[in-house]
Every structure is written in structure tokens, then in C-alpha cells.
Amino acid sequence: MAYPEILILRHLSRHPAHGYELRKRIEETTGIVINNNSLYPALKRFVEAGAVRVTVVQHESRPPRHVYELTDVGRELLHDLLSELPAGQAGDDLEFLTRLGQFAFLDPVERAAILDVRSAALETRQERLAALTERASGEYWSSAVIAHLREQAEAELRWLAELRAEATRR
Numbered sequence: 240m241a242y243p244e245i246l247i248l249r250h251l252s253r254h255p256a257h258g259y260e261l262r263k264r265i266e267e268t269t270g271i272v273i274n275n276n277s278l279y280p281a282l283k284r285f286v287e288a289g290a291v292r293v294t295v296v297q298h299e300s301r302p303p304r305h306v307y308e309l310t311d312v313g314r315e316l317l318h319d320l321l322s323e324l325p326a327g328q329a330g331d332d333l334e335f336l337t338r339l340g341q342f343a344f345l346d347p348v349e350r351a352a353i354l355d356v357r358s359a360a361l362e363t364r365q366e367r368l369a370a371l372t373e374r375a376s377g378e379y380w381s382s383a384v385i386a387h388l389r390e391q392a393e394a395e396l397r398w399l400a401e402l403r404a405e406a407t408r409r
Contacts, residue, residue: 247261324338
């Protein structure tokens with residue numbers, strides 16, 4: 240799962256933040272909840288890798304705050320995470336949509352590669368669903384679910400073709 244790391248780095252690319260603020264911004268802008276057990280270990284790894292710099296800000300009446308800021312190494316890491324969608328993750332909606340939402344950071348070739356990997360994952364899903372259709376014949380509810388999933392995949396494949404055309408124009 241790379242999407243939490245992408246979201247953390249992406250939000251830090253906008254401006255520095257302390258952990259609670261970062262978590263809230265991610266949730267408010269994406270609807271995705273990143274809990275502290277994911278956030279703080281990721282931030283620690285990023286600091287150790289030099290991708291994020293941490294500054295301790297002292298407050299009189301409160302504990303000190305750790306403010307995190309993206310470095311040039313972090314910007315490169317963000318780009319690398321965005322530009323690669325492993326085939327094993329291409330069927331995961333959050334992994335794909337997180338990258339798609341950040342296509343402005345990628346060049347047309349990188350965009351097309353991500354769209355191609357997602358298309359291949361959907362075509363594989365379609366093949367599995369076709370096999371399930373044969374096994375579920377006669378069972379109304381199973382057939383209804385499978386038909387719905389097939390329609391969703393077909394609709395997304397059409398959408399991906401539109402996105403591919405747009406990705407090469409922009």
C-alpha cells in the first residue's frame with residue numbers, strides 16, 4: 240500500500256504541517272482516514288530517509304510540536320511513488336485513484352503507463368468475472384452481483400480510454 244505515503248508526501252508538498260494537522264488535511268481533502276499508527280511511523284521513515292525534515296516548535300503552555308517539511312529528496316520520492324503503479328496494486332481502487340488525482344505531477348508517458356497497468360488489471364478482472372458468470376448461472380443474486388461488477392469494469396475501461404486521450408493532450 241503506497242497510497243498513504245503518497246497522500247502524506249503530497250500534502251507536505253503544499254506546506255509544512257504537524258502530524259495532527261497533516262492527518263486532518265488528508266481526511267478533509269480525500270475522505271481517507273490515516274490513523275496515527277500509520278502516519279507517525281511513515282513520517283519517521285521519511286525523516287530517516289531524508290525525504291522529510293522535522294522541526295520542533297516549542298510552546299509555552301503546550302507540549303512541543305513536531306513540524307514536518309518535504310525536502311528535495313521527498314519530492315523525488317513522491318514523484319517515484321506516483322509514477323509507478325505495480326501490477327499487483329493496479330486493481331486496488333485507492334492505489335489507482337490516488338495516483339490519478341496527482342497526474343499533474345507526471346508527464347504524458349508516465350500517465351499512459353499507469354492507465355495501461357490499470358486497464359490490464361480491469362481486463363483480468365473481466366476475465367475472472369466471465370468465468371464466475373458461467374458458474375453462477377441460474378443463481379439470481381450471484382448473477383446480479385457479477386453482472387453489476389462487469390458493467391462497472393466495462394464503464395471504467397471506457398473512462399480510461401478517455402483519460403488516455405486526455406493524458407496525451409495535457
